Amino acid sequence: MEPDNIFSNRSSLLINNRAGAGAGAGAEAAAIGAEEVDRNETLDRRGSYKPLTIFRAIRGITCLSILLSTALMMLIYLSPLTFVLVRFFSLRYSRRLVAFFFGRWLSMWPFLFEKINGTKVVFAGDRVPDSERVLLICNHRTEVDWMYLWNLALRKSRIGYVKYVVKSSVRNAPIFGWAFYVVEFLLLDRKWELDEPIIKSYLSSFQDKRDPLWLIIFPEGTDFTEQKMLKGQQFAEIRGLPKLENVLMPRTRGFIACLSQLHSSLDAVYDLTIGYNYCCPRFIDNLFGIDPAEVHIHVRRIPINDIPTSEDALSGWLYEAFLKKDKLLTYFKRHSHFQSSGIEKELDTASGLSNFVLIILCTVLMLRFTFSSFLWLKLYVACSCLYLTGATYANWKPVPLFS
Secondary structure: OOEOOOOOOOHHHOOHHHHHHHHHHHHHHHHOHHHHHHHHHHHHHHOOOOOOOHHHHHHHHHHHHHHHHHHHHHHHHHHHHHHHHHHHHOHHHHHHHHHHHHHHHHOHHHHHHHHHOOOEEEEEEOOOOOOOOEEEEEOOOOOOHHHHHHHHHHHOOOHHHEEEEEEHHHHHOOOHHHHHHHOOOEEEOOOHHHHHHHHHHHHHOOOOOOOOOEEEEOOOOOOOOHHHHHHHHHHHHHHOOOOOOOOOOOOOHHHHHHHHHHHHHOOEEEEEEEEEEOOOOOHHHHHHOOOOOEEEEEEEEEEHHHOOOOHHHHHHHHHHHHHHHHHHHHHHHHHOOOOOEOOOOOOOHHHHHHHHHHHHHHHHHHHHHHOOOOHHHHHHHHHHHHHHHHHHHHOOOOOOOOO
């Protein structure tokens, strides 16, 4: 479920005099390169931050079972009402209901990471307001980066309004495919001739400033590896651009398409940079709570009026944003944190626990209804499953009867 990879590179449009602006960052990163390689190798030899014990394995499997079962029941029982019936009459209220109910389910993930697994999530940089419509860009270190961005969205009461750009194959994933369909993630095929009209059609329904929106893009298009980084450096050398040491070359076509269409309705762009202590986690590490020890997210808020609108200027702006990310991650490697850390409060344990318990109780009630003797209820469940399967596969959404 890795974010979409169609962000074709347009960085060649940058003029060569941008190279001087970032040359110092490349030289500084190279100077500590050997030290960081040694440090990373040491971390790899240590293995996971916490050992995988029987307790952690049972706890992780139990949590995953709860998350999947609660998601399934909410999708079956609530989707026909919130996503279908209400949507025929009001797109805005349909999205608000979906955000309210399914946002509560999504809130279980940050609670799992921070309170159950004990992962420390630290925010640095700009403290952003709670109610902005934004486009977010983030570096892509590992397969689970996107899940930790929910931790920020929850603190800003926007977790139900988060939309990710993801590859269309995720629609085939059991339960998650239905969920991504209902919460309206942007599903793409990684072929620009097919994806361009999909992006335009999708974003055309998000033009109303009254509708909350957090659209999240990973411009690198894939997770970071040393090999991919070296290929990017070769490209940068050919183009006369500063080399990036800690991030990949950003691919700008999808970013430009999204920002251009939403520009007039956005308040800002949030530039997020994520780093991990001590290892980059996999999904299974998150599930069992063995990695990471700490997640650090640096937030930079850029008002929408400070961002250029032409394609050439946007290409240059995005590349310079990744040069800044590169410097931030160089500092992070040295100090294991970003500057100006601690800008957000910890999650409230009581609130998270009560939400967790409430959703479990509702799920138990729905399960009891599902296996009851009421024929009409069995028919409702069957029709809901058939609809979600067909509509997710076809990516068909109800069209409001009233504009």
